[in-house]
Amino acid sequence: MTRKVIHVDMDAFYASVEQRDDPSLRGRPGVVAWKGARSVVCAASYEARVFGIRSAMPAIRAERLCPDAVFVPPDFVRYKQVSRQIRAIFERHTPLVEPLSLDEAYLDVTAPLSDLPTATDIARSIRAEIRETTQLTASAGVAPNKFVAKIASDFRKPDGLFVVPPSKVEAFLAPLPVGRLPGVGRVTERELDALGLRSVTDLREAGRDALVERFGRWGRRLHELAWGIDEHPVEPERPHTQISSEDTLESDVPLDALAPHIERMAERTWAAWTRQRERDALEQRPPRRPRTVVLKLKTSDFRILPRSLTPARVPGDAAALAQVALALRTRVELPASTHYRLVGVGLANLGEAGPQVELFDDA
Structure with a gap:
């Protein structure tokens, strides 16, 4: 289907x-x-x-x-409240809602909860309900898969609706620049441009074998996207697998001056993790345990440096989390003169809790 x-x-x-x-x-x-x-x-x-x-x-x-x-x-408290109102509207039509952020989501309405006859009718109804409930406008794209629907939602912004039926997908994509395809960022776009591949039609004419030879598995994916092929399902929201906090500093500082900032982010992340455990308990999810500590730094020239460690024993409080994060500074192999503008601390690999085991360094 x-x-x-x-x-x-x-x-x-x-x-x-x-x-x-x-x-x-x-x-x-x-x-x-x-x-x-x-x-x-x-x-x-x-x-x-x-x-x-x-x-x-x-x-x-x-x-x-x-x-x-x-x-x-x-x-953001107010924005989240409005987002929850919008989410409730989505869920009146389908349980298959995949949020991307507070302000956008995918919905699979192949088998809707409402009795509206078409996906287009459902999209119209959702937009009308959003306007009535929140006094805000939304744009929507309707298509047979996720990436085409996302591109379509941008075609009639603001306050618009654009529908791409299955028979029109190839024609819809053909004239688009390659930069409109998911996963094609500026670097890849420049690389494709150097090869004379500027539009979706150019990718089709290049052929799958040539794209695979040049880009490997990503070349196969480019070929599929060029022809509108995307089998990724809409996946309802899953429990977070990472919790983190980060902050841009008032002024750039060297590595050895980051300790108080790292400790502050560790406290904030631990508080967020505590709240998440309470939500898990209320929703009767199995207890979970974070397995990996992440330190994120951004240099004054905007270079991002993530460093992570899966310790033998997971931290039991904010102080222990801060201790691991502080130790991760030793893995930053940049000159001592380097200054940093952002610091973040995270807990990753949140899985079901079991007995404490010796875990390998995740590096």
């Missing part, structure tokens, strides 16, 4: 929530971010996007692009 997949993507979600709750922001270029040289843009209203402001952009650059922009500090 051909799958019926909907990708729902809220329109400028954080910024739209702020404009909904504060009428003075409506029609004005709004930026959800803290001001300052170390901050980045969480979201930009459509009025701000006209000036070239985008998510993840340094806030100071956004200020330069639009000096009249209104900066609003993010309120």
